Amino acid sequence: MSDMGLRHTPLYDRHVALGAKMVPFAGWEMPIQYAGIVAEHRAVRGSAGLFDLSHMGEFLFEGTGALSALDRLVSSDIAGLEVGHARYGLLTNEKGTIVDDVIVYRYSADRLAMVVNAANIEKDAAHVRRHLASGVRFDDLSDQTALIAPQGPRAATILSRIAAMNVDDLMPFGVTATKVAGVAATVARTGYTGEDGFEVFVPNADATKVWDALLEAGREDGIQPIGLGARDTLRLESRYSLYGNEIDETTDPIEAGLGWTCKLDKEFLGRDKIAAAKERGPKRRIAGLVVTGGVARHGHPVTSGGDTVGIVTSGTYGPTVEKNIALAYVPAASAKVGTALAVRIREKDVPATVVKTPFYKRSET
């Protein structure tokens, strides 16, 4: 089944051959699941899973002014980012709201990359072009770059078997150029699962070679291909924000619980607005909920005493925590752990309790 107008990553044929259920996502036809969301989720938590994230966007910035230019575009401390390191941050606008959440990688003194959400590639590229200092070369490499992510406690061992280095030497949020399965690759120790893991950037033409090699190298560890369904349950248990759900251009970083990504003692787009929002204190906040008696979903009202007080941004069954979990915007006063609220599911108010997040945190080994 091929929908007109949907784009395919270089690994599309692999997904189909592996029996994936393919769905439209952000203009792409992507695997939502292979063996099943719960089994895939558990594979990542217990051993290793392999993600095709080639739909995501990759931007390259070069020039002597690249570092300071990115420091003005992104909320976090990019000026202080060392070579060989990556950092999470937000693309913000003059209103102090969120254009996208991104990871910035410093490859060398004057060469940096940014990974952006698939649905935002064009918007982000336009935003960057509008605000980028002159003299910085900007290239959108999204169309020619594949992104393959082995994630899970066995990911380092598996990737090291086919890499030209021991990837365990890379610290969390480290990034380096190396070879994987004999092809030139950029490897970062980053991810969106709450587990140890890596993201491997290669040219499109090399994607199947690296994908096949990782599945082969991880066979004895039970590595499994993982679809977008488990990607969502994994990130939600770990309380990672999803653009379009928890954050968008109507939300500010403070209410989204992303104040920690904003270095307020530097200049960046919307800084003053965000500093003021922090000073005022947010009216609403993202809270983690455990829901008993139904599954909360994006858009469900949060209620208190029968009145609507908030809205669910993401909700699912969490296969590791084995509970129905959700993130929701609720009044700041109702965001305290232990607060009893409800979620309106099919016209019925189902009990929900505010809990500490992340819902799941891996034990350090």
Next chain:
Amino acid sequence: MTVPSDLRYSKEHEWVRLEGDTATIGITHFAQEQLGDVVFVELPEKGATIRQFSSLGVVESVKAASDIYSPISGEVLERNVKVIEKPELVNSAPYQDGWMLKVKLADKGELQKLLSADDYKAHIGETPGSGGD
């Protein structure tokens, strides 16, 4: 057996097993496969009245909620408490431990509006008479 021959089926992928005037209702193997991992089941209580082709409850998979449409009309005699406690039974045993309701059938004539196993196989694109996989 993915489509047992002794049951009647709705186009919405529910099945009915008749014993006297007691009907047992569940969702089909095909339905559970389409849904993926079932994590929550909402069913009416004993004594509730359900109507043919109206929603009787909801199954939630990890990804989404789906209505269950009643294949027949009647009064609920029993709901499967085990399937509420262990929703994964819908995936692992849709025709056995994953059943949902036992209902006192109101009108036997309604069964004529349901599909035979062969017709249901054709409906889901399996070859009639192949006995499933």
